Amino acid sequence: MLFNSYEFLFLYLPAVLAGFHGLVRYRRDFAIAWLGLASLFFYGWWNPAYVLLLLASIGFNFLAGRRISLMPERSGARKGLLAGAIAADLALLGYYKYANFFVRAVNDLAGTHWGLEEIVLPLGISFFTFTQIAFLVDAYRGRAREYRFAPYLLFVTYFPHLIAGPILHHGEMMPQFSKDQGGRIADDFAAGFTLFLFGLFKKTVLADGIAPHAQQLFTAAQSQPPMFLESWIGALAYTFQLYFDFSGYSDMAIGLSLLFGIRLPINFDSPYKAADIADFWRRWHMTLSRFLRDYLYIPLGGNRCPAWRHSLNLFLTMLLGGFWHGANWTYLAWGALHGAYLVINHDWRVLRVRLGFGADPVSRPARWAGRLLTFLAVVFGWVLFRADSLATAGNILRGMLGLNGLALPAGLKHGPLGERLAAEGWTFSESPLLHGAGPALWIAALLLVSMGMPNTNEIFARFRPSLNMARGVPPEARFWQWRPAPAWALLSVVVGVAAVCSISELSEFIYFQF
């Protein structure tokens, strides 16, 4: 079931809310169990058969985590059980997500012809696997103990985060499940509902609105190399589509969760305002970055090791992070590219310090240059992320570098200027991406929204909608911050109606297959 579907909005959500708030008056455990069952139903709506797989995974990890907690610390058996349980989780993920990829890779490299029937990827498998691996490691480290199945079931299946995150920590959710955190229900409801509407608007109006322009480029580039302008318009369109799609989903998740009085961690904090690539990863898909840092980068040695090893740790972390997104060479390349970015960024900062400049630039122009460079680097990366193959990505990247030539919009052809340009040898393109000002206006508007406006976490900060705060929250109240007021009510009605009316055809969230 999708958040941006009529059945979710008008049937499922009201029923789950009514059940939860009806039961919580009597006993919180009942309400938690209800929410767990409702989350399983939410998952099963896509394919009931896979609920069994989800339950098997949950049951296995619950028992393993519980057993690990009960074993003596620093015992070999405890470590062995942890390693075995993580290996089992990764094997499950590997089978469903990567088996076909590895078979194809072996066939390509060795010229063999092994076949494997296409495996249907269970929804959200990467998310629920990572969530549970984190739980196992925390149990091993003594930071998590869970002896009750119902709250654990809810921790993994909790429907606002189940399909596409945020990736949750056991420690931040369990206290909220076990007792009411004391927030005012009406405030949580008002803030949560409005945040959900804003997220829905980001998804259905902004992301889905610009999506066709990105689609045009990435489809066309499979067969022919796009030229300079088309490449940039399509790549920028995807850059904003992905951001508004995924951050919209995260806003919806946080808003929905708030309706139950439960706060989730924020996942986005204006990533396109990042001053450098490390800063970008502190702002983009923050819960994944946190997971990779805590459960991969630090165990690898983090930065407490020789410089070459630190660079290798950074690179490997991003490489595996890329591969987590999908079983395709393009994701590996994307991860490797970001690994390289981070290594270069780190070495650059070290060099600046050695030269006596300080790690971060101070002057405004230098900071803006850093922002621009970071943004461009990210856009180049998204091309790899979105393309169906390295060949398609190569076509587009060459186009962005101007290596496929430059053609002007065909609309310029008519008129004295067009005639002069044609006489000088300029070529004109009929590409839909260059038809009229529509795509460029979309991009300009979304650029303004993502770089020049406060993000939703900043807007709602006064009502603490999530577990952690966005960085740009001013200490004093500002006019642009949300509060229950007639003007905000009016804006919310407009945003909500526009969002619902833009659902139209059900479109999948981009992060569904990760």
Next chain:
Amino acid sequence: MDSGAYLKTVWIGIFALLAALAGFCRLVDPFWYYREVSIPGFNAVKPEFKRYERHVKPQIVRRERPQALVFGNSYAEIGFDPLHPALTRPDRNERGYNFGLAGADWERVYCSARFALEHAAPKRVVIGFQPGHPLRAVDCGIFFAEMEHLPVGALLLSGKAIKASIRTVRGQRKQPTHTAEGMFYYTRFEIDEVERRFRADFSRYLGNLKPDAPCLLEPLATGVPPDFDPPKGEGIPADLAGLHDLVGRLVRAGVETRLVAYPVHALRAEADIACGFVNLRWDALLSVARAVRKTDPEGRWVEVWDFQGYDPDLVEPIRDNQTRLWQDVGHFNYEVGNRLLDRMFGRGEEGFGSRVEPAVVPALRDAFFRDRAAFLASHPGFMSEFAGLIDSFRHTR
């Protein structure tokens, strides 16, 4: 304002506005899905229907279960009136519906027909086909999913529905695009445009040819027909498997079926002859007739019909804004379609069109060329007109 009052305001506001918009879209019914309210000057004309017909038509068929159905692409959608007395018996309150879809390829036609057999119980169907095109069997899964799943919510609460509703209300002075029974008017009201479209269509046809096509090298060729030596066909070739399968289903369901090879204007048929494709049509008709006979040996349920020839309707002059029966080289109006239906269902004049049986194809072909020779002898201007079309293409290429 406290949070409680804020929430009430937002919820009431959103639901009131959504309800108002949904009510408006429901009333206007721009996609012609509900079909309950039709007010002249408000929503009787449905200019937006054509964009969504692929979604809506299957739903109408499923809901209304018409006894007579027309299948095919825009040729069938424009040319065949499903309320024609040969198809529907008004005295028995029978309903007819034109399930033709603009731009539909055979795969879509095949799956539409299967969909209709599954969800309605037609007694009579007309299926248009283009001789020479493959009539393959395909997996209809994707088509069925599209036909069965109509996001009804989106008909009431979507930007597209709202926009379409407003356009519908504002577009009431436009000419209707379709009849309520699914027949398409296309551009039949643009009489002065026919000649331009005819030439454009003709040029498109020629443009798809190789530069060494005989008609382009020798525009005045009279196209002497080559020998006709069709292969002996026993099995069903793969590119007719879809037709074979569909005919089998229709026979099993006891549906009176007419398969009609779309006739084209005689000038366009002449292009086939002059450009070297003269025998394609006859080969194709022979194969189709054999496939049908294999499934329906007695010819009790399924008949194949061909109307290509030199009937006055097929040689109507395309000039001086006088054209009444054609919209371009291939789209014939329902006045021609009515005659086709009359003839196929035993109500029309003899001598117009022929029922195609495998054994008579060579004779039909001979008769066609005899008619052609007679026609060209009595209409010397025809070949000049034809040569002019080829010439104008060669000069504007």
